[in-house]
Amino acid sequence: MTCKQFDTMLVDFVDGNLSQKQKKEMRAHAETCPTCKAILADYQNMIGKLNDMPVQKCPDFVVDTVLDAVPDTRKSFIRTLSERFSAGMAWKVSFAAALAILVVSIVLFHPSQPPVIDVNQQYTEEEIAQATRDVKLAFGYFNHYAKKAEKAIEEQVLAKGVVEPVSSTIKIAFKPILNGGSK
């Protein structure tokens, strides 16, 4: 073995990664070459010193600060529910069916149908105005939740292709009401 070969194999020798034959050759070379013997001793000594360096303990506040800074990722109930159902088609189909029923109901009871008026029934102007406000408010709520449903669709709870036509039908049906009766 040459000194160069000895040097090349030093890393694996100190790691104990050489074969028995190679280890024997290394030891034999170190016995006959004082320079390599000294290098081996210094090399092992240096590794020993580095091994003595303790792993540093990170102060608790370092990670605590980060943990305090990151937002709590607890998900909203609706989101959790949506995700739970999003895996299967059953949820999508049932939601689409519910929307379809809603649309059919709206079409059947559309305000453009001539209202049946009981001529015997008398309402004051104030009662009619109040009723109009209540109905608008109800449709306002409906509109709000319809938007939320749209958002759920955008987040891929429902396939867009299934719901978009339904959603636009709802909008068309409600437009006259939400616009105060004007088309």
Add this chain to the structure above:
Amino acid sequence: MKKTHFKKTALKYKDLVYSQAYYFINNREDAEDITQEVMMKLWRQIENIERSYVKAWLLRVTRNLCIDYSRRRRDYSLDDQNMESDGVQIAELIDPQANPEKEAINRDSLENVLKILNQLPEKMRNIVIMRDIQDLTYNLIAEAMDLPINSVKVYLHRGRKYLMKKYSDIENQSE
């Protein structure tokens, strides 16, 4: 879920990251800042990192930040290199139970090793710290450094030999 996973990972590896940064940069405050930055990056990326790769990823990010910090420190402080670390912080590395004579020898020895460790080129320094101080495997080091294992061994060998030579120079000067 994300926060639980993040917390578990951060607590598990905080000492690894901190130690790597501390020995590389040789300054406690910078090591704390680096650890915090690494953890913030981990928070942002944790869902995109494979669990088996987290440790290597952390070491890689730590390495990059250490390089940035070193550059900044080189830019802003040319003369007072590691002034505080040489004195105050070495004392913290020494076992307080050790006897005074042994402590003095250990202290000198550690001081010298830290001093010369800081003079090693970046790759060698990182690899020596990972292998000889942190006791990490060659596979992990290779992954963190994005180098083949054989190159890691070459850098390690050169780093150790550089430290040996510098250390013996310092020892000879003090005699």
